[in-house]
Amino acid sequence: MDPVTDPATDLVVPPPPRRNLPQLLGDARRWFEEALLAAMNAAGGPPVTSTQVQLFAVLDAEGTTVATLARRMGVARQTAHQAVHGLVAAGLLEQIPDPASARQRLIRRTAKGESAHRRAECFLQGLERQLAERIGHEAVNTLRKTLETPWGPPPVP
Numbered sequence: 001m002d003p004v005t006d007p008a009t010d011l012v013v014p015p016p017p018r019r020n021l022p023q024l025l026g027d028a029r030r031w032f033e034e035a036l037l038a039a040m041n042a043a044g045g046p047p048v049t050s051t052q053v054q055l056f057a058v059l060d061a062e063g064t065t066v067a068t069l070a071r072r073m074g075v076a077r078q079t080a081h082q083a084v085h086g087l088v089a090a091g092l093l094e095q096i097p098d099p100a101s102a103r104q105r106l107i108r109r110t111a112k113g114e115s116a117h118r119r120a121e122c123f124l125q126g127l128e129r130q131l132a133e134r135i136g137h138e139a140v141n142t143l144r145k146t147l148e149t150p151w152g153p154p155p156v157p
Contacts, residue, residue, distance in 0.1 A: 032127055039123040045116055046090040051075070055083045056092075056109075056117055063096060063106030092116055 003012050033050045041047060048056075051073070058064070058072035070080035084107050087093040092113035098104040109117055132140040 032124065035127050036120060036123055039126075040116070040120060043119065043123075045119065046092065048087070048090070048092075049083070051079065051083045052087055053120070055080065055087065056113075056120065059093075059107065059109065061108070063098070063108035065098065065104050065106060067104075069107065087113070 003014050005011070006013050030050075033053055036053060037048065037050065054073050055069055058069060064072075066080050066084060067077055069084070070077045073080060084093060084095075088095065091110055093107055094110050094113075095105045095107055098106045128140065
């Protein structure tokens with residue numbers, strides 16, 4: 001954007017700073033999360049936080065350790081553990097022994113959690129359709145294709 005002159009003051013107003021890609025991607029993620037949380041609450045599901053929604057998104061069907069969940073979410077183990085605890089209390093997750101390690105436990109969805117996960121997936125599909133109506137099907141398809149393209153490992157300075 002080019003600078004513009006404010007007609008009231010005759011001063012040149014610089015354009016707003018261009019937002020970087022991580023900020024834009026974060027806004028897009030929050031758009032989906034806020035809409036999903038609102039839809040889940042309107043449907044009468046148990047109240048969940050955005051951290052808990054993120055946890056559900058990175059959980060393997062056969063179960064995942066808290067350490068792996070924390071790494072995938074990019075949060076501290078304590079944050080992941082708190083999210084797990086809240087979802088266990090809500091009856092959406094359970095802890096089971098890890099067959100690969102006597103010292104660890106796996107976190108997996110309960111039947112109620114599977115139902116909530118399927119419902120959330122349906123809501124997300126609806127949100128994608130709404131987004132396509134707003135910005136165009138071609139834009140959404142291009143965005144999906146771009147984000148599905150492997151980026152390779154992060155560059156090292």
